[in-house]
Amino acid sequence: MNNLPPDEMMTQPLLFLQGVSFSYGEKSILDGLNWSLMQGGFECIIGRSGCGKSTLLQLLCGLTHPQNGKISFKGSALTKPTKDISYVFQKPNLLEWLSVIDNVLLPMKLREGLTQRGKSQAMNILALLGLSAHANKPIWQISGGEQSRVAIARALVSSPKVLLLDEPFASLDAITREELQGELRNLHDQLGLTTVFVTHDIHEAIYLGDRVHVLRDGHFAHTQDIDFLTSRKPSLKDDAHFANYSHILRTSLGSKLSKNAGAKDFLGLSHV
C-alpha cells in the first residue's frame, strides 16, 4: 500500500480526507470534511452526541465508505480495513470465552496466522500495559480497566501505524480513566503512533491531544493546537493554560456553560 519513498512520507499526510460527506438517509452527518493527518500526531475529536464522531472513525478505518469525497492512506485510496489502522471500541468488545492472551492474539490468528514472533510481541505489549500476570486469565476474571487495557493491547499487536479510539474510557471510573489516559499517551510517544481519539470529554481531549478538533454541523468547526510547557501529568489539569483551552473549546462546541455564552444567555443576548 505504501507507494511513497520515506522522505516524501514525512511531508505527505498519513491519512488524507478531501471533501468527505456521509449521511444516514436524509440526515447529513459529515459535509465536505477536509483533514490532513500527519504522522506521529495525537489528534482528538470532540463533539456532541450524534455529531458523527464514530462515523468519522469508521470511515478512517475503511469499514464505511464516504458517499462523496475521498480518503487516502499513505497516498493510496482507503477501500477496506488494513492492519496498519487499528480500532479500539467504546466497549472493550473482547471475546469472553478466550483468555487475555488469546484475545490479544486474535488479529494475528485471523490475518497472518500465529507465529512464535507474534506470541512474543503480544507478551511484550501485555508487559507494556502491566498485564503480564493476567495473560492466561479468562476475560471475565479481570476488572473493567484491565479489559480496556486488553482492548488496547489487541489493537497494538499487529504494529499499526494509526490507532483510532472511540471513547474507550467512557465507562470507567475517574481514577482508572486518569491512569489509562497517562498510559495511552506514553504508548503513543513510545511506539511512535499516529492516534485519533474521539471523546465527548473536553478535559480528556486537552490532556491527551496535540490538537483538538471540534466536530459540528458535519465539519471541523474549530481546531485547537494544544501546547503545554511541561510534560503531561494529572496536575496539568489545574494549569491556567488548561482552563483557557477548555473555555475556547466549550465556546466552539456552542456550550451554554462557557463563560461568555452563559452571560449572554442570562442577558438574553445569545443571538448577538
Add this chain to the structure above:
Amino acid sequence: MGFHMFNPLYKLFSKVFFLVLIVFLWELICKTWHFSSLILPTPLEVYSFLLQTHQSGMIHRHIAQTLFEVICGLFLGGGIGFFLGVFLGEFPKLKSLIMPYVVASQVVPKLALTPLFILWFGFGTLPVVVMTALICFFPLLENTLTAMEHVDALKLQLFRMLGASAFQTLVWLKIPNGAPLILAGVRVALVLSWVGAVVAEFMGSSVGLGALIVAGQGSMNTAMIFASLILITCMGWSMYAMVLVIERHALRSYPRGD
C-alpha cells in the same frame, strides 16, 4: 459446620436414601394391597427378571440395539440440525423458504409417520434410526439458528475490521459465541432421542427395549415392561449426565452466572 464439610457426601447419601425409600415403598404397597404381578410387579420380581435375562444374555442384545439406534439417530439428526442451523444462519434469505417445511415435519405426530417409514425403509434398524434422527434434529436446528442470529453487532464489526472471512467469523465468533445454546440443544435432543427410538421400536422392530415392552404387553409380562422402562431411564439419564460433564468441560472458559 461439621456436616457441611461433607456436603457432597451428604448430597449423595440423601439421593441414595431417597431411591431406596421409593423402592421400599413400592415393595410395601405391593405386599400390603396384594397387587397381582400382572398389574404391578414387586421390585424384587423386576430385579430377578433383569438378573435372569442378564445371565442368559437375552437383554444385552436389546440394550445394544436401542443404544445403537439412539446414538446413530442422535448423531445423524443432531448433525443435520446443526449444519442446517449454520447454513440458514449464514443465508437468512433461505430461512423463510425452508422453515415452514421444517416446522411441518415436527408438528406432525411422529407415531403416525412410523408406518410410512416401515414402508420406505423396511422393518428393522433403519426406520428407527430415521425416526430418532427426525426427532433429534429440531432442537439442534432451532438452537443453532438462534445462536447464529444473536451475535453482538459490535463483535461482528470487530471481525470485519480484522479482515476476517465469513468462514473465520463462523469458526472464531459465531459458533463459540453460541456454544452454550448449541450444547443445550444437544441435551434436549439426547432426551428426545430415547423417546424417538423406543416409540419407533414399538411399531417397526422386533429387537430393542421398545420391542421388549411390546413383547411384555403381549405375554402379560409386566416385570419385562418395568425392567425395560428402568433400563431406558437409567441409560438415558447416564447419557444426559455424560453430556453434562462434557458440556461443563467444553464451556469451562465461559462466564457463568453462579
